[in-house]
Every structure is written in C-alpha cells, then in structure tokens.
Amino acid sequence: MADAITPRDKDYSQWYLDVVRHAKLAEHSPVRGCMIIRPNGYALWENMQAALDGMFKATGHENAYFPIFIPQSFLAREAAHVEGFAKECAVVTHSRLKIEGDELIADPASKLEENLVVRPTSETIIWDSYSRWIQSWRDLPILINQWSNVVRWEMRTRLFLRTTEFLWQEGHTAHATSDEAMDETLKILDVYATFCEDYLAIPVIKGVKTPTERFAGAVETFCIEALMQDGKALQAGTTHFLGQNFGKAFNCQFQNRDNELEYVWGTSWGVSTRLIGAMIMTHSDDQGLVMPPKLAPTQVVIVPIYRSDEDRVRVLEAAGAIESSLREAGVRVKLDARESQRPGWKFNEYEVQGVPLRVAIGPRDVASGSVELARRDLRSKEVVPVEGLSAAVVGLLEEIQTGMFDRALAFREENTREVNSYEEFKEVLEAKGGFIKFEWDGTDEMEAKVKAETGATVRCIPFSSTGKWETGDNPRVFWARAY
C-alpha cells in the first residue's frame, strides 16, 4: 500500500501538497521556493496555454518575446513600480565564475557595469521598446502578449500558488486613448473569467482591487477572485489599467490626430501557473486530483483486464477498437496495456492523477459487448454498451465539465454571506470563512484594521449589474482570508 493522501479535514495544507505529489504534477527543487513541473503538470499547463492563446489571438493579440534580464535602472523609472517590486528582485551582478583554490566564486573581474534584474514582470523593458516603436496614432494600438517565466523572491512559497520562479503570460498593450485602454483592460478580464469558468470550471467574481491591493504602477487593477474548498479566496488573475504611467516613465509619446504630442495609454495583464493550484483546490478530493475534461491531458484511460493469453488477445483487440473510435471522436484517450502493472493498481493510479473517465474492459465485457465506465468526479461506475460508446463518452465529458462547475458554483454560493456589522463579520469569518459581503468605507485605515484584527482583506469591489463597480458611501465588497 502506497502512502495515503492526507484527508482535507485533517490538514488542508498537507492534503494539497499530497495531491500535487501523488498526481506527479510538481515537486520542490534543490533551490528554495522553486518547483520542478513534472510531465503531468506541464501537460496541463500546455493545454491551458493553448486555450488562452487562442482567446488572445481571437481578440487581436500577437505573441512576442522580451529578454529575461532588465537593466536595473529601468526598474527605477516608475516610482510606484520600483517600490512594489524592489524587495523581491533577483539581481545579476557578474558574468562568470572562477576557481579560486578549491572554491568556485563569481569572478570579481567580471562585475557588470550595470546590474541586471531577473524580470519580476516586464512592463519596464517592454515600454522601453514601445517608446521607440511608437511615434504616431497610426502606430497604435499595440497588442502584445508574451509567454514567459518570471522571478519574484517571495519570503514564503507553496507549489503552484506562490513559487520563486513561475510561468505565466503577460499582456502589454499600448493605446491612443484612455477609453480604449480601459476597454482593453475589461475585455481581458472577461477573457480570463470565461477561461476560468469554461475551461477550469472555476466560478470567479469580477471586480476592482482596492488601492492597497493595486498593482505597483497601475491606475486601476481589476481581478477575478475564486473561492477554494477551505473557504479561503484566491486571486486567479488580474488586469491593469496603467493610464499614462509607463508612457510617462519611458517617455513614450505619440502625435494624435490633432497634431498634439500625447503620452501613450497602457494596460497589462497576466495569469500564471497559479491557476493549476486553483484548479486543484477547487475540484480535487481526498482520493487525489480531479481535472476538468477540457484541460485534462488524458480525458479517458482504457484499462484492459485479462488472465489467459487467449483473453489477452481478445480484450486488447476490443480495447484497441474502442481507443480508435474515441480518438476519431476527438477524445484524448490512452490505452494502458502495460503488463508491468495490474488493473487494480492502474485504477488507483489514474484516480489519483485525476483522469476524468476510465473504461475498464475484460473478458466478461467482450462477451457481452459492454464496458465498465467510471467517472472520476463522482467516483461512480456503470456498465454501458460498446455500441454508441464514443457518443456516450463525449456527452459524459461535457456533463462532467458542467457538473464540476455547477458544484463549485454551489459551494461558492453557500459560502458567500452578507453581514451587517463588524461583530457579525468576525463571527462568520471565524466560524465559516468564505466570502463575506460587508461594507467598506473606502479607506486604507479600515482595510488595515480589519486585516490586522482578522486576517481578512478586501478581495474585490464587485461590478454591479450595470457594468460599473458599485459606488456609494459604503458599498458592500467581498472580504475574505486569501492565499
């Protein structure tokens, strides 16, 4: 018996780590806070990339790549930006090593003229380019995205949720008007929300960040917030309206249609491998990972069962036929015909790894023209005819996808509560956690006080039905303890 996954109600944090490890998604690296993303985890990320990339392209964006190293002086250009990131930058100071005695040291002779910062985000190096690319309103807009890694030297890390190095995409756009930039910011927020809900099956709340939670260098930060199974919130993605802050910092101006010189308006936005953590903490259970079918690298696994050689031939032939027909139907299917592992072992393995559907086929099934179909999300099994199996599987995958979203949404609704006093706020937070809709007077002081006393922060100021965020003297906002 392999070591078990810690149950959620015993130790949620340990459960999370156990799931990541047992599902072979990632592991700690020799470098503190960094992670090794294993094939199972990386395949998930590739599927997420493919879906998001398609959505970015569909909204007119193109990919580019800027360097990982940023001249240290660039960081200093935008005052709020440097203040926000200075404390977590990895700095490159030398260009080579040298052996001194039996020690390997940075060669003092190779000290760089100017330190290089390993990008914590790429606004500065990108706006430096934009300042050279943009002269006229005709050069705008620029709609660029890049897939990259970034490094933020955080004090505390957790696999996927917060790692020293992480993978993400960062969009950086330049516009001729404030309205256009704001439209872009909100458009991408919609893209993120759609991706989370349609692909990850994670319901999110869209809204605005308070000034204290705003991105360093942004005029306004928008976010999507999700609720995890333990009642803590997780910021799933952010988009930033940068105003003219980076245009000014990098002297990026253009001549408008009225022949006036104007600073360029900007946006930036990103989602990261953190979304894998969000997926785990939204859907998985004490048996291991549960993946939404749309992103699962393997959607269906076929496990053949047999004793004798004669059975083996018959079963594998039938299993191969099922594999082909599922593949033709567009299903990502894998036939696990390994002789080295027994069926029971495989059942468990794919359950822990979150494969949405399992087809088991043995001599009994071959004789009766049926298979055993098992759902990972509900851990249910049924015997179904091979006739029409492809259509049934395709339908079932869709049902699983929507079912997972519906359950996550129901959980969030059950764990979103309105309160009318600070006393009640504290009681609910202690007893139940979750999102709490409670007033906010708009001051940093109140946020700081509540955070110090309860650990909760304003996760977002939600949009109202009119598309604008709620205003008024003391609007209700979403509070929660967060990751």
Add this chain to the structure above:
RNA sequence: CGGGGUGUGGCGCAGUCCGGUUAGCGCGCCUGCUUUGGGAGCAGGAGGCCGAGAGUUCGAAUCUCUCCACCCCGACCA
C-alpha cells in the same frame, strides 16, 4: 527577518535522552515462480561514509561546538 521543527538507502520513519558486535523497519527497486474485475503473494537479492566540519573518547548516528539545508507558523506577495 522572528517563532517552531526536521536532516539516517529512492520515499516515509525508528534508533539519539542513558556512546559499545555486521545501523534496523515499512513502502519502493531487482530476479524467479504463482497471480491479474480495486493499490497481489511467496522466496531470494541490491542499495546507507547516519546533512557538513571540528572536538571529546579506547570507541560517536548517539555527547559538545560551529556551519548548512529544508519544512511549518507569521510579516511580504500572482
């Protein structure tokens, strides 16, 4: 950075207080046979300078000192 904890075959641990033959156990791994519809059984085997360095001692995984690494809880953050 503050508080707590842990370093012993690939993984998880016992042994450390009270120093003493060849450092054990579970899982995993290798070979063979029997097995295969929910993590197989039996037999045989491989694998460890006990985190690093120094010291005490006839003798150190065990005692002393120094250092290092990682994990957990806070402050910081996607």
